[in-house]
Amino acid sequence: MAEINIQTVRKTFIGSKQPAVNDIDLTVANSEFMVLLGPSGCGKTTLLRMIAGLEYPDSGSILIGGRDVTDLPPRSRGIAMVFQSYAVFPHMTVYDNIAFGLRMHHASKSEISRKVERAADLLQLTPYLKRFSAQLSGGQRQRVAVARAIVMEPSVLLMDEPLSNLDALLRLNFRSELKKLVQEIKTTTIYVTHDQVEALSLGDRIAVMRDGEIVQCGTPMEIYSNPATEFIGGFIGNPPMNFLHGLLQRQNGRARVTVGDHVLEAPTTLAAHDGATVIVGIRAENIQAALQSVPDALAARAEVIEPVGSHMLITAVVGDQRVKVLTRADFPVETNGSLWLQPEWDKLRWFDPETHREIAAK
Amino acid sequence: MNTATVTKPAETGAPVVRRRARSRRHMLGRIGLYALAILITLFMLLPIYLIAVSAFSPQAKIYTFPKALIPHRSDLSTATFSFFIHSTGVPQSVRNSIVVGLGTLLLSTLIGAPAGLALARFFFRGRGAFQLFILSTRAFPGVILAIPLVVTFIRWNLYDKLLGVILVHTAFTLPTTILVMSSIFVSIPRDLEEAALTLGCTPFAAFWRIMLPLSLPGMAAVAIFTFVASWNEVFAATILTVKNRTLPAQVLASLNSSQLPYKFAGGFALVIPSLVFIFFMRRYLFNMWGRVVR
Amino acid sequence: MRDQVAAGERAIAAPARRARRARKGGTTTAPYLLLVPAALFLAIFFVWPMVQALLLSVRGEHGGFTTANFHRMTGDTYFWPAVRYTLLFIVVILPCQLALALAMALLLQADLKGKGFFLYIWAIPLAISDLASGIVWLAIFSPNGFLNSILHGLGLEENPFPFLTLEHPVSRFLCIVIAETWRATSLVMIILLAGIQVIPKDYAEAAEVFGATAWQRLRYVTLPLLRPSLQVALILRTLAAFQVFAIILALVGRTVPVLAEEAYNWSAVLTNNYIAAAYAVVILVVSIAVTIVYLRALRVRDEQQGL
Numbered sequence: 001m002a003e004i005n006i007q008t009v010r011k012t013f014i015g016s017k018q019p020a021v022n023d024i025d026l027t028v029a030n031s032e033f034m035v036l037l038g039p040s041g042c043g044k045t046t047l048l049r050m051i052a053g054l055e056y057p058d059s060g061s062i063l064i065g066g067r068d069v070t071d072l073p074p075r076s077r078g079i080a081m082v083f084q085s086y087a088v089f090p091h092m093t094v095y096d097n098i099a100f101g102l103r104m105h106h107a108s109k110s111e112i113s114r115k116v117e118r119a120a121d122l123l124q125l126t127p128y129l130k131r132f133s134a135q136l137s138g139g140q141r142q143r144v145a146v147a148r149a150i151v152m153e154p155s156v157l158l159m160d161e162p163l164s165n166l167d168a169l170l171r172l173n174f175r176s177e178l179k180k181l182v183q184e185i186k187t188t189t190i191y192v193t194h195d196q197v198e199a200l201s202l203g204d205r206i207a208v209m210r211d212g213e214i215v216q217c218g219t220p221m222e223i224y225s226n227p228a229t230e231f232i233g234g235f236i237g238n239p240p241m242n243f244l245h246g247l248l249q250r251q252n253g254r255a256r257v258t259v260g261d262h263v264l265e266a267p268t269t270l271a272a273h274d275g276a277t278v279i280v281g282i283r284a285e286n287i288q289a290a291l292q293s294v295p296d297a298l299a300a301r302a303e304v305i306e307p308v309g310s311h312m313l314i315t316a317v318v319g320d321q322r323v324k325v326l327t328r329a330d331f332p333v334e335t336n337g338s339l340w341l342q343p344e345w346d347k348l349r350w351f352d353p354e355t356h357r358e359i360a361a362k
Numbered sequence: 363m364n365t366a367t368v369t370k371p372a373e374t375g376a377p378v379v380r381r382r383a384r385s386r387r388h389m390l391g392r393i394g395l396y397a398l399a400i401l402i403t404l405f406m407l408l409p410i411y412l413i414a415v416s417a418f419s420p421q422a423k424i425y426t427f428p429k430a431l432i433p434h435r436s437d438l439s440t441a442t443f444s445f446f447i448h449s450t451g452v453p454q455s456v457r458n459s460i461v462v463g464l465g466t467l468l469l470s471t472l473i474g475a476p477a478g479l480a481l482a483r484f485f486f487r488g489r490g491a492f493q494l495f496i497l498s499t500r501a502f503p504g505v506i507l508a509i510p511l512v513v514t515f516i517r518w519n520l521y522d523k524l525l526g527v528i529l530v531h532t533a534f535t536l537p538t539t540i541l542v543m544s545s546i547f548v549s550i551p552r553d554l555e556e557a558a559l560t561l562g563c564t565p566f567a568a569f570w571r572i573m574l575p576l577s578l579p580g581m582a583a584v585a586i587f588t589f590v591a592s593w594n595e596v597f598a599a600t601i602l603t604v605k606n607r608t609l610p611a612q613v614l615a616s617l618n619s620s621q622l623p624y625k626f627a628g629g630f631a632l633v634i635p636s637l638v639f640i641f642f643m644r645r646y647l648f649n650m651w652g653r654v655v656r
Numbered sequence: 657m658r659d660q661v662a663a664g665e666r667a668i669a670a671p672a673r674r675a676r677r678a679r680k681g682g683t684t685t686a687p688y689l690l691l692v693p694a695a696l697f698l699a700i701f702f703v704w705p706m707v708q709a710l711l712l713s714v715r716g717e718h719g720g721f722t723t724a725n726f727h728r729m730t731g732d733t734y735f736w737p738a739v740r741y742t743l744l745f746i747v748v749i750l751p752c753q754l755a756l757a758l759a760m761a762l763l764l765q766a767d768l769k770g771k772g773f774f775l776y777i778w779a780i781p782l783a784i785s786d787l788a789s790g791i792v793w794l795a796i797f798s799p800n801g802f803l804n805s806i807l808h809g810l811g812l813e814e815n816p817f818p819f820l821t822l823e824h825p826v827s828r829f830l831c832i833v834i835a836e837t838w839r840a841t842s843l844v845m846i847i848l849l850a851g852i853q854v855i856p857k858d859y860a861e862a863a864e865v866f867g868a869t870a871w872q873r874l875r876y877v878t879l880p881l882l883r884p885s886l887q888v889a890l891i892l893r894t895l896a897a898f899q900v901f902a903i904i905l906a907l908v909g910r911t912v913p914v915l916a917e918e919a920y921n922w923s924a925v926l927t928n929n930y931i932a933a934a935y936a937v938v939i940l941v942v943s944i945a946v947t948i949v950y951l952r953a954l955r956v957r958d959e960q961q962g963l
Contacts, residue, residue: 395763395766395768396768398759398763399763399768399774402756402759402760402763402774402778403774403777403778405838406777406778406780406781406838406842407777407780409792409793409795409796409838410780410792412792412795412796412802413791413792413795416795425800426800427799427800427804427805427808427816428800428804428805428808428809428816429800429801429802429805430805431802431805431806431809472693473693473694473697474694476690476691476693476694477690477691477693477694477695479690480686480687480688480690480691483687484686484687484690486684486687486688489687492691492695495698496698499698499702500892500895501895501943501944501947502702502706502940502943502944503895503898503899503916503936503939503940503943504899505898505899505916505919505936505939506705506706506709506919506933506935506936506937506939506940507701507702507705507706507709508923509709509712509919509923509929509932509933509936510705510708510709510711510712510929510933510936511701511705511708512923512929513708513712513929514705514708529701530701532697532701533697533698533701533702533705536694536697536698536702537698540694590783593785594783594784594785594787594788595785596785596786596787596902597899597901597902597916597920600920600924601920601923601924610785610787610788610902613787613791614787614902614905614906615924617905617906617909618909622794622798625791625794625906626791626794626795628791629787629788629790629791629792629794629795629906632784632785632787632788632791633784633788633792635783636780636781636782636783636784636785636788637780637783639783640776640779640780640782640783641776644772644775644776644779
């Protein structure tokens with residue numbers, strides 16, 4: 001167990017102008033489960049590989065447990081890694097795969113068999129110890145990869161999209177199992193994924209990355225309900241956050257935003273932006289829909305109605321903008337029917353259309 | 363080819379009859395295909411069978427006419443083959459061929475495998491140029507290498523030495539070895555090596571414990587390929603040697619002066635390794651040749 | 657293990673930077689170190705001999721540069737027949753090989769029972785040398801060989817027909833064509849088969865849905881997509897054809913001269929490496945010219961290659 005300090009780390013690949021990782025600072029606390037989340041090509045895997053020692057940064061340093069490991073090879077870092085492809089050695093049995101790292105560190109025979117058996121037990125691999133990779137299912141291979149990593153009792157556990165090659169049901173099951181396991185062994189963990197659901201459900205904290213930079217780092221609920229940028233609001237959550245463009249005007253010391261024919265009350269702190277266009281962000285579940293006219297509600301038309309089982313997803317048209325709204329599954333709306341939408345005022349988020357960043361609201 | 367696999371529902375008429383007509387045509391087509399395949403098989407196989415029969419007929423029988431396609435058991439003997447194998451120079455040339463083949467295999471692998479690894483695992487300045495150079499060697503007729511090397515080898519005291527033949531054969535096989543080795547290494551996922559690194563291996567240990575064992579079957583295929591290429595090469599082997607002949611050089615050099623029984627037995631001896639080769643290489647034919655020829 | 661790691665001292669920044677630079681140097685020199693033996697070897701035993709062949713062909717026996725070797729070569733009675741025969745063989749044998757190999761490759765794709773067996777048998781000639789192939793067919797075409805025996809057995813002839821003699825140039829030529837087709841078609845088949853196998857079945861199936869017949873699918877779908885493989889096969893076989901000689905030597909001796917055979921003869925029998933080198937240069941120049949012509953004529957547009 002150890003704290004990880006990443007200090008202004010930068011990496012540019014040969015032949016590319018944009019740095020893959022651009023002066024990133026990040027501290028992961030002891031025993032913390034940190035998720036690096038972002039679309040493909042955002043630099044999350046490169047950052048993970050630099051922590052593993054599979055790539056070396058051009059500048060900056062990486063400290064694990066206070067020790068500068070920036071230039072150390074992977075074997076001297078006290079890390080273990082789970083690969084996206086599992087990377088289970090095909091020419092070794094499950095037992096030999098799990099024992100491989102211990103053997104490389106010259107552990108004694110009795111220690112090896114004790115630890116391997118415990119790891120195998122933990123991941124329900126005991127019946128398969130004598131099998132080869134080709135005789136295993138994808139889920140079992142994934143377990144081998146995890147067992148092989150945790151048997152090392154690493155100070156840092158690194159995982160590179162470990163669930164992305166599993167089918168949907170297995171992924172769901174293994175996700176909760178993984179969370180339980182990591183909570184038990186209390187190892188500092190960095191977990192890379194592009195799947196926001198995985199990130200929200202697993203992470204103690206999430207670092208959202210884009211174009212080689214960390215755009216926001218915080219607990220899942222912070223990131224979900226207070227996205228720092230329009231990008232994060234759109235990237236996290238299903239459906240993504242709604243964004244409406246409106247004109248902000250100051251009236252009697254209060255800020256009002258005109259969306260379509262309607263006027264929304266904005267926090268007074270926004271009054272400085274008088275005359276500017278702002279973007280209002282609101283999550284689909286934070287909008288109350290009604291079939292009758294309600295004061296202060298936005299008039300809308302239900303363009304598409306999609307029952308999704310537990311809820312009803314409505315695509316509503318407000319003026320010339322579209323809004324996704326989640327309602328009860330039995331909400332009696334008809335296609336092209338009229339709707340009145342009432343956003344929860346405290347859940348409104350405000351973004352600058354130029355910088356796409358949140359405008360300080362509080 | 364599979365004309366009738368999609369049976370469309372007939373809109374009118376008697377669908378059953380139509381389908382039957384269709385499947386009969388399909389049947390005839392399949393029979394035609396099998397007939398053609400068997401014909402080609404006979405064309406490929408018959409010559410091998412006939413050279414075997416020739417090599418195991420008594421010498422006198424070889425000059426008789428007409429011959430039986432299926433010889434009587436009393437007409438088969440190992441006399442011709444054993445006469446050939448005990449002729450002057452032949453035992454030595456078989457040994458030489460094996461030595462040259464193994465030497466070429468060893469040298470080619472030792473030099474080619476690292477180069478293949480470099481092409482497969484590293485990005486470096488000049489990588490594209492080197493790859494192009496290796497590919498372009500195919501446009502140069504290997505045969506002619508031997509002619510100027512006669513002059514060089516006399517000077518270097520390599521003329522009429524097995525080592526000289528090994529060197530030339532390695533020059534022939536090396537580009538292929540490099541390309542195939544590289545594609546074998548490329549086919550081993552990088553993740554496996556990296557996993558080994560994170561589990562405590564040095565880069566060398568990762569190669570030794572992961573890459574090497576996983577590439578062994580492919581390497582064996584390349585090795586057999588190299589051996590057969592060397593075993594079959596006759597131009598350089600003949601003009602670079604006088605006394606230290608390989609088997610094909612021995613057979614070629616004595617073509618004019620030798621009798622039919624000697625030739626037939628020699629021809630069969632030359633064919634044997636290829637039969638073994640193809641048998642062991644069945645699994646690799648596509649992987650190997652598919653890549654070799656690109 | 658964790659304890660070992662924790663025992664590691666805090667590294668100071670400066671030496672770490674130095675170490676990084678050193679290791680970076682390491683990763684860039686490693687591939688060169690791996691390549692050096694191969695590059696050196698090919699330079700000495702491939703590139704240099706090619707250059708030397710050129711030099712040798714323009715050297716006189718007593719030093720100095722001369723075109724005498726080429727004059728003597730072109731003046732030789734065997735030279736022009738050798739050029740003619742070499743080209744004639746290419747023109748006749750190559751189409752035979754391509755057609756047969758295509759048929760074989762398509763047959764193997766047709767899901768016949770025992771296709772593994774067919775593939776094994778059809779691949780055997782892959783590993784047979786041209787010398788061995790010549791001798792194999794000598795057993796069939798020689799006057800009291802098996803072909804004559806069969807014809808006699810069928811009552812088609814009374815006395816053996818001398819297929820391989822000077823008096824029957826056409827049959828002699830055809831015998832060589834058959835022997836060479838037998839030997840080298842397997843390689844073409846493997847190239848085409850490898851090419852066919854990477855063509856997704858969807859294309860042919862799509863064509864079938866649109867009502868294309870088997871022949872139309874071959875003509876308009878498979879063949880165009882197979883073009884890169886056909887090109888590779890054509891180039892490789894043409895280049896190889898310039899180097900073939902032992903099959904002819906074994907079947908008919910020097911009565912049918914080809915370029916490689918003459919080079920062999922001048923070097924091995926007449927021990928005149930200057931003339932041999934002149935032949936080598938001719939083969940070299942023609943090979944390169946043919947490769948360039950093929951690549952130009954059969955250029956496959958990039959977008960077509962993206963299967």
